[in-house]
Amino acid sequence: MTLGALLADVHVALRVLAVTLALTPVMTYVLLPWITRRLGWWLQGRSWRDRRR
Template sequence: MTEPITVTIARRPAPTAGTPALSAAGGWAARWRQTITIFLVFFPVSVIANWLLGPLVKDWPLPLRVLGVMVVTLPFMTYLGLPWITRQMEWFLQGRRPRWRQTRA
């Protein structure tokens, strides 16, 4: 006789207060807020990378040009750009007023 199959469903870990992508209500930041925050870094980095690397890869086929630019921009975005913008925009991601607009008691 065969034994019954057991399925375990993993849950996402509970958010902590130190997680920058949390909203003020304790849930994850809205996707549209995350999208805007990512765009604030991705667009200028992409423009600068294409401007600087464009002359070097202008004769490459399009897929290789895109790959070449992505090889440079993705590590920058992952390790420097996105962590920096997430810290700067924490108030926005959490749905709070920015520090400079909070009233002092």
């Protein structure tokens, strides 16, 4: 979305590569650890009431 105007004239394969290279570290090191902490109770098979904050 933010790179759309900047990469509008670039070949589609290079656009996909650029977006993949930008989003993979963000997902791996920022969003997934946050989501794992928030949903740890569910990932470990505990009920919602037994979760810790």
